Amino acid sequence: MVILAVGLLLTFGTLAAAEDAVDIGSRLELFADSYLVGAMRNAELRLQTPWPRGPVMRFDQPWEGRYVGYITVFQEENLYRMYYRGLPVSGGDGSENESTCYAESRDGIAWTKPNLGIFEANGTRDNNIILKGMAPFSHNFCPFLDARPGAPAEERYKALAGTQKSGLCAFVSGDGIHWKKWRDEPVITKGAFDSQNVSFWSEAENLYICYFRTWSQGEFKGYRTVSRCTSKDFIHWS
Numbered sequence: 001m002v003i004l005a006v007g008l009l010l011t012f013g014t015l016a017a018a019e020d021a022v023d024i025g026s027r028l029e030l031f032a033d034s035y036l037v038g039a040m041r042n043a044e045l046r047l048q049t050p051w052p053r054g055p056v057m058r059f060d061q062p063w064e065g066r067y068v069g070y071i072t073v074f075q076e077e078n079l080y081r082m083y084y085r086g087l088p089v090s091g092g093d094g095s096e097n098e099s100t101c102y103a104e105s106r107d108g109i110a111w112t113k114p115n116l117g118i119f120e121a122n123g124t125r126d127n128n129i130i131l132k133g134m135a136p137f138s139h140n141f142c143p144f145l146d147a148r149p150g151a152p153a154e155e156r157y158k159a160l161a162g163t164q165k166s167g168l169c170a171f172v173s174g175d176g177i178h179w180k181k182w183r184d185e186p187v188i189t190k191g192a193f194d195s196q197n198v199s200f201w202s203e204a205e206n207l208y209i210c211y212f213r214t215w216s217q218g219e220f221k222g223y224r225t226v227s228r229c230t231s232k233d234f235i236h237w238s
Helices: 002-015
Strands: 069-076 079-086 099-105 129-132 142-145 157-161 169-173 179-181 198-202 207-215 224-231
Touching: 069 142, 079 142, 142 198, 157 198
Parallel strands: none
Antiparallel strands: 069 079, 079 099, 099 129, 142 157, 157 169, 169 179, 198 207, 207 224
């Protein structure tokens, strides 16, 4: 795929030099369509097909269980971090049985669950739990690595979590392992929040963005919708 992309770039540069070419500078561009391609000879754009390679993680610990959900994965240099809900028994959203667990990997395939010793579960602290006993926030705790220029080191990692009853509260961390609630009051209050609430720093917009679930008629009535809000400081959202 890399060779094909380079070949297309060379063809585009040769055939379209005299025309109004799109200046992409030194950026890497994905050829999703033919917009950046002047012409192709003996080449084609082909969408590759993924194939299953088997499970890379089994949620087999007593504090994990069959109701594990809302898995978040992001890469930080040469380390992949994974966060997910541990829930061994069924119950309502935001129960005390929920916890937030952590795993890590160097290649995204072989994962380890470090014994962090932060919280006790099933009579032991030898577990990979990073958040527990703070219902309802382990229901859908969704972290990210803050890419905002100038973000303080102690706030390099951020997360939103909560339910409709609590609203979404902001959390921060300096190491991605030890977390604290940034404010007691919720930072986003209008939404269903009964799913994974995804937030991140948008370099293109110079804003924090959050996507979350809403309902067309409110109060879980009508049909499900996805809403979006923005913030300059991760505290005040509109």
